[in-house]
Amino acid sequence: MLQTTIEMEKAAVILKLLGDKTRLTMMKLIDKQACCVCEFVEIFQFSQPSISQHLRKLKDLGLVNEERKGQWIFYSVNKSNEYYSFMKPILDQLPDQNYKLKELEEQGTRISCC
Amino acid sequence: MLQTTIEMEKAAVILKLLGDKTRLTMMKLIDKQACCVCEFVEIFQFSQPSISQHLRKLKDLGLVNEERKGQWIFYSVNKSNEYYSFMKPILDQLPDQNYKLKELEEQGTRISCC
DNA sequence: AGCTTATATAAGCAAATATTTATATAGTTA
DNA sequence: TAACTATATAAATATTTGCTTATATAAGCT
Numbered sequence: 059m060l061q062t063t064i065e066m067e068k069a070a071v072i073l074k075l076l077g078d079k080t081r082l083t084m085m086k087l088i089d090k091q092a093c094c095v096c097e098f099v100e101i102f103q104f105s106q107p108s109i110s111q112h113l114r115k116l117k118d119l120g121l122v123n124e125e126r127k128g129q130w131i132f133y134s135v136n137k138s139n140e141y142y143s144f145m146k147p148i149l150d151q152l153p154d155q156n157y158k159l160k161e162l163e164e165q166g167t168r169i170s171c172c
Numbered sequence: 173m174l175q176t177t178i179e180m181e182k183a184a185v186i187l188k189l190l191g192d193k194t195r196l197t198m199m200k201l202i203d204k205q206a207c208c209v210c211e212f213v214e215i216f217q218f219s220q221p222s223i224s225q226h227l228r229k230l231k232d233l234g235l236v237n238e239e240r241k242g243q244w245i246f247y248s249v250n251k252s253n254e255y256y257s258f259m260k261p262i263l264d265q266l267p268d269q270n271y272k273l274k275e276l277e278e279q280g281t282r283i284s285c286c
Numbered sequence: 287a288g289c290t291t292a293t294a295t296a297a298g299c300a301a302a303t304a305t306t307t308a309t310a311t312a313g314t315t316a
Numbered sequence: 317t318a319a320c321t322a323t324a325t326a327a328a329t330a331t332t333t334g335c336t337t338a339t340a341t342a343a344g345c346t
Contacts, residue, residue: 063267070193077188129313129322147261153177243343
């Protein structure tokens with residue numbers, strides 16, 4: 059079975075993006091289901107612009123999809139991106155992060171959007 | 173088949189280290205055979221301290237082994253490190269970098285050590 | 287021992303990155 | 317249309333990173 063390869067330059071850029079705990083957790087979360095910005099703000103306890111800028115970087119590489127639903131914008135992993143197969147084994151080895159969403163629900167902090 | 177997981181914190185740290193093109197290329201090279209510092213200096217055209225500092229970071233996480241042979245120190249991927257299985261699928265998807273060593277040989281720039 | 291070669295460490299600096307506050311845009315609702 | 321909510325963008329700033337030069341350490345050679 060011939061292993062598909064990725065350009066070194068591109069691989070490094072993607073790994074650098076994933077090498078930030080916030081973005082890595084985001085990607086693991088939205089690999090399973092779409093999340094909106096306000097959820098991330100709650101989960102990570104960073105300012106909204108900070109969250110938006112992380113998402114922007116992921117979007118600039120095409121790693122995520124955004125879908126507007128009314129005033130909310132939902133982000134999810136773009137599984138048809140050419141580099142998804144490169145990232146998949148990484149994401150698969152990460153522990154499930156959905157408990158973070160569950161926590162929000164329990165706190166009742168999970169906002170109107172979801 | 174249960175997928176082994178890695179702590180998020182640790183995963184992010186490792187990905188950040190691999191998210192540098194120099195270190196990523198180093199790791200791909202020494203996944204196959206040990207290389208010494210002087211080779212890296214030739215390959216990457218950075219100062220020797222710069223190379224040593226990259227290697228130091230990899231060593232601090234236990235990702236590489238160092239073996240002294242006389243005045244040279246050879247570095248190789250530490251395959252018995254607990255996180256090697258996390259990195260392996262990444263390294264496997266990278267294009268082979270051994271042509272860089274071949275180039276050194278052809279130039280005759282490949283130093284005494286090897 | 288003294289010189290040379292290979293590597294590591296320390297210190298300084300420049301570039302890149304991530305955060306914040308302030309402001310703009312876009313959609314929703316009264 | 318005016319007020320409100322969600323998100324994006326811009327600008328300022330703090331932190332981190334990676335490089336360089338200078339210096340230290342360690343091994344080999346004469």
